[in-house]
Amino acid sequence: MEELHHDKKDHTEVTLRPHGPLVIKGDFEVIDEDGKVIERKHQQMSFCRCRMSQKWPFCDGSHKAAH
Numbered sequence: 772m773e774e775l776h777h778d779k780k781d782h783t784e785v786t787l788r789p790h791g792p793l794v795i796k797g798d799f800e801v802i803d804e805d806g807k808v809i810e811r812k813h814q815q816m817s818f819c820r821c822r823m824s825q826k827w828p829f830c831d832g833s834h835k836a837a838h
C-alpha cells in the first residue's frame with residue numbers, strides 16, 4: 772500500500788469505510804446533478820453508500836443498523 776501524505780496542505784483524502792460511508796477529508800466542493808454547488812467543505816464529509824440514510828446523499832449513521 773502506498774504511504775499516505777497527511778501533511779500536504781492541498782491534500783484531499785477519500786476513504787471507503789467497510790460497510791459504511793465514503794469519507795472525504797480536505798478542501799472540496801459538492802456539486803449536484805444540475806451543476807450547483809451544494810456544499811463547500813474544508814474539513815470532512817461522509818457520503819452514504821448503503822442507501823439507508825435519511826439525509827441522502829450524506830451519511831447519517833443508519834448503516835450501523837445493518838451490521
Ligand code: FES
Pocket residue numbers: 790791792793818819820821822823824829830831832833834835
Ligand atoms: S453509509 Fe452511513 S447511512 Fe449509508
